[in-house]
Amino acid sequence: MTSVKINHISSLNEPYPSPSALEAATTTHVQGAFVIATRKLPILKSGPIDAMSVRLGIPIPEMIFGDNLVSITHRPTGWSIEFNAEDALERVDKTGEKMLQVAYAGEWSSSREKTSAGISEVVKPFDWSYTTDYCGTERPGSTGGAEGKETKLHGDENTPDIPIELLKRRDPILFADEVVLYESELDDNGCSIVSVKLRVMEHRMLLLCRMFMRLDNVLVRVRDTRVYVDFDKEEVIREYTEREDKFENVKTKLFMQGLKLDQVTIALRDANQVAPLLPLIKQGVESVILGPGVATKTTTTTTTTRFPGQTQLTPQTQFVRPPPR
């Protein structure tokens, strides 16, 4: 009977794999003055889920990778940007103001009135599509010394764009990873997923934190945060975009590309195929120079006063470009 390998866990104290081994689950890569770290672990257990739910005041998505992490740290100044699930969920609307309804909600509530009157209360209304405008958790750095200045991302009319052309070059990738923060199937009404991927080349890196939300027969949303690091200039640029369109419009566009029904269904599950079809509705960009140039570049530091106390980017504080026509 020993020939059959039974992958059997008899004790709940035998986790798969051990979430306590955070360190062991973390991969780091050093490039120039920056340390890039990623951590991937299983979804949270029920205890930590309940605790997070109490802290956030909303139910937690069923696939919650609460121990996962992506971070970029500038060692000389201590500046860092980190992506984690709880901070992303912190920025989900908890008032019910931005609440969507599933496609058949009208049909559902009208028929329900006849059968089960008396149940009218929606408990804990919140944006159950888990739409977030999260663009990372920033920790400002310090240039050090007596007159050490705080360094953090900020945006104005001089803020550079991410140099897309340089990123199109096929420079060798030294480190790459993809980390999911949370995912919900919206009770099989679509999907909502926030994931972070990154690729590090010799002179630069790109990180993309993407929220993809598809509410079947209602709406498709993509919210992208791109973090670009120039290792030579020790400069960081962060760009945030919001794209969305009605589900029907997206479907029509996919059909117009010549896709068949099967292919349209598959495409609607793939943010990469859908994102380019969605109209841009919001865009903003910020940057910070962390390298030795930072002390002499007074213009950079003074502008930070325009955005006081802002450690987390909100769309309002960004330099917002008009959407391209």
Added chain:
Amino acid sequence: MPGLPPSVDLDECISRLYKKELLAESVIEAICAKTKELLMRESNVVHVRAPVTVVGDIHGQFYDLIEIFRIGGYCPDTNYLFLGDYVDRGMFSVETISLLVCLKLRYPNRVHLIRGNHESRGVTQSYGFYTECSRKYGNANVWHYFTDMFDFLTLSVVINDQIFCVHGGLSPSIHSIDQIKVIDRFREIPHEGPMADLVWSDPDPDRDEFSLSPRGAGYTFGAQVVKKFLAVNNMNHILRAHQLCQEGYQVLYDDRLSTVWSAPNYCYRCGNMASVLEVSDTGERFFNVFAAAPENDAVKDQQMNQDKSAEGGALPDYFL
């Protein structure tokens, strides 16, 4: 009742399916037709006797289904009750449902299949089963055979007159199980009404009564609802699936309700455990917890290989 065509040997089908081989389209057609006839005669509430091993969502994770048989025993040595959600999301929905249907046909009194919310035309078109059928068979015929058969799956099972088993949960329209028996179930799962609630609803341990989901459709049910239902029907436990739990199971409401989840490392990336619930002949419950089958590593490699170039080297993702 006419038998299967003489060309279809169920035992041979089962042994091929254990090896993860696909059955021919015509065989699936015959088997689904036969299963429909069998299921048609089942009540909306099927009564079974323990011992029985209860299995939650599988979602096309074929290797993990085989793992369940390795851990819990093969059919017909162990009696099985499956709580639904056999298809979608995993990579082997066709193999999974083919095997379960053949086992049901072969051992109709030792294998019971309840309908989950994924055993529906609507949901399987969005979540993978339709696509998988089309890819593996070159057309959607097999998907039609299976989804037509899904319309006949029963909605609930009662073990030893004590444990009420359903895929999702309770409904505000249902107080007594006699009200389940009169549902016209031979149809696509509707968006609303008691049939929808049984396959869709979730418990909410923070509440006492039924509440509306913020999504604008669907209910959650609370502690008092569970107590009342058990008292009215003279039972002591509700057993359901439908919700992912990292530990493989969850017990709520002072041991009045259990969720059993049987898809370990769900979607090949959640890292969660899974369980099956073994109900002994005296009605005692034991969660047998297990992790993903080792064969899944090959799936992971396969997924990674899809990202690789023809030369075999990794094709880097130059995303922008």
